[in-house]
Amino acid sequence: MALELFNLKSRRALVTGSSQGIGFALARGLADAGAEVVLNGRDRDKLTEAAERIGGARQLAFDATDHEAVRSAVDGFEAEVGPIDILVNNAGMQHRTPLEDFPADAFERLLRTNISTVFNVGQAVARHMIKRGAGKIINIASVQTALARPSIAPYTATKGAVGNLTKGMATDWAKYGLQCNAIAPGYFDTPLNAALVADPDFSAWLEKRTPAGRWGKVEELVGACIFLASDASSFVNGHVLYVDGGITASL
Numbered sequence: 001m002a003l004e005l006f007n008l009k010s011r012r013a014l015v016t017g018s019s020q021g022i023g024f025a026l027a028r029g030l031a032d033a034g035a036e037v038v039l040n041g042r043d044r045d046k047l048t049e050a051a052e053r054i055g056g057a058r059q060l061a062f063d064a065t066d067h068e069a070v071r072s073a074v075d076g077f078e079a080e081v082g083p084i085d086i087l088v089n090n091a092g093m094q095h096r097t098p099l100e101d102f103p104a105d106a107f108e109r110l111l112r113t114n115i116s117t118v119f120n121v122g123q124a125v126a127r128h129m130i131k132r133g134a135g136k137i138i139n140i141a142s143v144q145t146a147l148a149r150p151s152i153a154p155y156t157a158t159k160g161a162v163g164n165l166t167k168g169m170a171t172d173w174a175k176y177g178l179q180c181n182a183i184a185p186g187y188f189d190t191p192l193n194a195a196l197v198a199d200p201d202f203s204a205w206l207e208k209r210t211p212a213g214r215w216g217k218v219e220e221l222v223g224a225c226i227f228l229a230s231d232a233s234s235f236v237n238g239h240v241l242y243v244d245g246g247i248t249a250s251l
Contacts, residue, residue, distance in 0.1 A: 005232040009034035013229065014074075014084045016064050016121055017091035019046040021190040022140065022218050026088055028054050029222030030229060035086065038077070040064070064091045064117035074124040086136045086229045087125045091117045094192050099153040107154045114158035118165055122180075126173055133177040138228045139166045141184040143244045159184075163240050170238030179237050181228045186244025188216040212245030 008030060015027040019041040031037045031054050038058045041047045051057040058081070062073040078084065093113045095106045118139050129135025142159040144152065162182060169180035187206050189197050196202045197215065207213050224243050227233050242248050 006226055006230045007034055008086070008226065008230060011085040011229070012036045012038065012083060013086035013088065014038040014040060014060065014121075014125065015088040015090055016040045016117060018088075019043060019050040021192060022185065022188065022221060023088070023090040024050055024053075025218035026090065026221060026225045027057065029219070029225060030086070030088075031055070031057065032222075033226045033230070035229070038084070040091075064121050065112040067116075067120045070120040071124045074121070074128070078128050083128060083132060084125050085129075085134070087121065087138065088225065088229075089118045089121055089137070089139045091121075092140065092192070094152065094155055096151045096155075096195075098151050102154060110154050110158050114155070115161045115165070118162055122165075122169060126169070126178060129178050130173065130176040135173075135178045136229050136233075137169060137173075137178060137180040138225060139169075139180070139182040141166070141182040141240055143184055143186045143242065143247055145182075145184045145240060146242070146248050166240060167238040174237045179228070179233055181233065181236055181238065182240045183221060183224050183228065184240050184242045184244065184248075185221055186210065186216055186242070186247045188218055188221070190218060209250075210245040210247045211250050214245070216243070216245060 013030045013035045015023050017023040018027040018039045027037045038060050039047055039051055040060050042063050044061050047059050047061055051059050060077055062069050122137055139162050141162045144156040144159045145163040148156045166182040221243055224241050
């Protein structure tokens with residue numbers, strides 16, 4: 001009986017930035033739990049390749065940084081296909097430069113990609129969820145929601161904003177039956193972190209700094225996502241769930 005709380009059968013999940021990395025792993029995990037998955041990205045070829053690896057996956061290509069394009073795509077999908085029951089706001093980017101030299105245009109791209117996308121897609125999907133009185137929104141934050149490292153101060157600022165925007169979503173939308181939470185991954189072996197994974201000095205530092213003593217595997221985020229997407233988390237709202245091997249718990 002308890003396991004039924006985690007069953008996502010008959011639910012439909014939209015995952016942004018899901019052609020690779022964490023987004024793809026979460027989409028595949030949600031599909032394995034019974035959800036119908038809708039993949040999103042800007043590169044249609046990569047999206048098609050990803051969809052071929054998840055049986056029954058749909059595709060919805062749009063630029064999540066474009067507010068009007070997002071609303072048009074979401075409204076059109078809801079009208080033509082049906083409701084989006086679960087949203088995973090995963091689209092994001094990184095740029096590493098010491099803060100004193102950080103380019104202004106790179107800072108603006110980080111804001112658009114890491115924060116505006118959460119607002120744009122979250123608002124567009126929530127408007128439909130509110131009418132139905134139910135919905136799950138899961139924003140992908142970061143260990144940098146709570147911690148900082150040299151050369152990524154603007155990224156840290158954006159992920160701090162994602163954590164607080166998640167709390168704001170819960171505060172505004174819980175009364176309509178929505179649960180809005182975030183997953184904050186630690187250091188995972190993903191395309192976004194490829195340069196760090198390839199750096200033996202950084203990997204050695206990370207293994208020493210993280211109580212678990214290793215990089216995370218993207219599949220280790222799936223359980224948290226299924227929990228927050230399912231009835232098992234019906235009274236969890238505005239929470240940031242750190243999946244980080246203990247790095248935020250230890251000095």
